Amino acid sequence: MGSYQYTAGEKDVNKVLKYQQEQLNDMAAQLKQGNASLVARIKDSEELLQSLGYTLPQAPRKYGENNAAVPVPVTESWDAIVAQAEKQVTDAPELEDFLTEAEFQQAYRDLERIDEEFQKCTGLNTTDTAVLLVAAAMQTLRWVLTPKIGEPYDPSKRLTDKEGDAHVKKYKDAFVEKHKRTGSNPGGWAAEKKSQGHRMRQSEGKTWIEIIESGVPYDTIKGTAALGLGIGGTNHRCKTLGHDPILGWVFGTANILTNTMTLSDLRTYRVEKGYVQPPLIPLPLLIEETAGRIQADPHLLPAALFRQAVHYASDLFTKEGLPVPLLGSFHETLAGELYASQYDFLCFARDAGLESASAVLSILINMVIGLLHGLYYNEERDGERKLYEVRTRKILLYANMLSAAGNTAVAAFTKDAKLLDIGGLVVTVSRLYTDSRFIARAKEEFIQQYLDEEWRRIEKDADDMLYIL
Incomplete structure (x- = not known):
């Protein structure tokens, strides 16, 4: 195997070169043989002419002075030439098959000369x-x-948690007032449950009004210590995907619809009666439950999305803020360290x-x-x-x-x-x-x-x- 790697097109070129080399060698042998025969015939003819008393011309004749224009030969297409070469050349020829060492060295010298010319230009x-x-x-x-980057956000622009909640309460009230079905708004969204009995109504899940007015499940801390989740009041925002400024639109909304909490490592737990409870909920089941809730009531999804947006607004300017997006899913330790140093989404x-x-x-x-x-x-x-x-x-x-x-x-x-x-x-x-x-x-x-x-x-x-x- 030679020193060079060839593409498919270059291999075709090598085959054509090999094929043409073989043709040229055959032509050279035929020309050599024909030329020897022609020289002998010319010599015999000259001797005969001299014996008959003719004087031979001292200068060769010039040809082509009055000839018509030489026709341009019609060449075959490249594909046709490659097809002919493949019939005659069955192996995979390489440059070493055509060029001598001296020719290789000359090619390298030419390349160096071209490179020097390019650098000069x-x-x-x-x-x-x-x-x-x-x-x-x-x-x-x-x-x-x-x-500089990485500086803390201006503390004067921060809010307390209570101030953040108060800041968005008017938006929640306005949303409910706009969409609730009343006598003056008969085309509004219905919020009544169909089942009888407290437990049966609970199994239906929250109505869209309950979603708007209740807290988000991924804010729950109770029950996490027993599960060894390491979640507390100071770090729960960087450990739950509902607080992620990007992923939260998907997982936070799904958590609100299904009353669950998804951690940054995609583990999901049910939240019931204010406690995070086992067992783990597989991701496919979370998706299935979310789709079921959306199909059960078309008003639940816009309500959940609005509740997610409202929660973002309540947390964004608070002292703890929201974590850097996406980082917690890839490097939870770094995300936690940045969050602990008050480098949040605003920063x-x-x-x-x-x-x-x-x-x-x-x-x-x-x-x-x-x-x-x-x-x-x-x-x-x-x-x-x-x-x-x-x-x-x-x-x-x-x-x-x-x-x-x-x-x-x-x-x-x-x-x-x-x-x-x-x-x-x-x-x-x-x-x-x-x-x-x-x-x-x-x-x-x-x-x-x-x-x-x-x-x-x-x-x-x-x-x-x-x-x-």
Whole structure:
């Protein structure tokens, strides 16, 4: 097996090359044999002409001066050529089957020469370096002026739990008043149970009004100690999915409909008479019960969603707040540590906004620098626009990398992770991907253009050999 790995298309090319090599070898042998015979006949003819007293011409005749245009041969399609090659070549030929060691070395030297030419055409000059320094300075100034992340939320904007409950009570009352069926609102939602007897009515579950007016089941703490769940008043929000700002819309709503509590590890327990009680409820059963409740009364789902939204509103600005979304499901320990240090959803949302703004500003700086560098383009001096664009991409890429490296070094030296410019780092990583691909494609086109020119030269040489002008 050779030194190279080949794609399916490259294997087809190798087969065609092998097939054509065999054809050329056969043609060369036939030409050699025919040429020897022709030379002998010419020699015999010349000797005969001389014996008859004819004088032979001293210069060869020129052909093609008055000939009609040579017709262009009609070539077969590539698929047809591959099909012919596959009939004749049954193995899997490799480059080592066609090229000698000297030819390999020549190919490597050609590649190095093309690479040096590409680097020469796309290397940064004095003007490019000046633009690069300006870009790096602007990117660095951006993250220096960006506020730290991870700071506590302004305590003056926090509410107590009672203030939070009072804040949303009016919304609950307004929702019930709007949808409750009364004499003045006969088209409202019915809230009566069908069964007779207290236990039978309990088995029906809560009505939509009871869902709105009662507490959410995932706030329950009683009974968790006996189950060893490690849930208390200070950490129950980061341990239950009903409080997750994203997952809560699914699990919190399902818990409200089924009177259950789902933990961050997806374990679900029933909540009855104010206590969390065993046994565990499998996730498929929770989904089945939720679907059953929704089908039983179409008003329960909008009521549960509203109750979930109201609970978010009551907890969001309180001292404990809501946990960072999704984190508890992937790393409960880290989520608990952040929550204990009062880093909650409000802090996360604020920092996400800061980093988003930082990323947008980084992108805008890149756009301005790209436009600025484009103003210096001169076709006579800089050559093709595509190659000049490679220089622009290099400037932007190097500037973002210098800024990111400086930011990371400062954060590491001060041991303060809050100084990390996450938005800028994301932009830098994206540029590493996009700019590297752009430069690689430009280099590939440069090499292909060189090969095309070389092939046209070879074609011209072949024409000159075949048709004596």
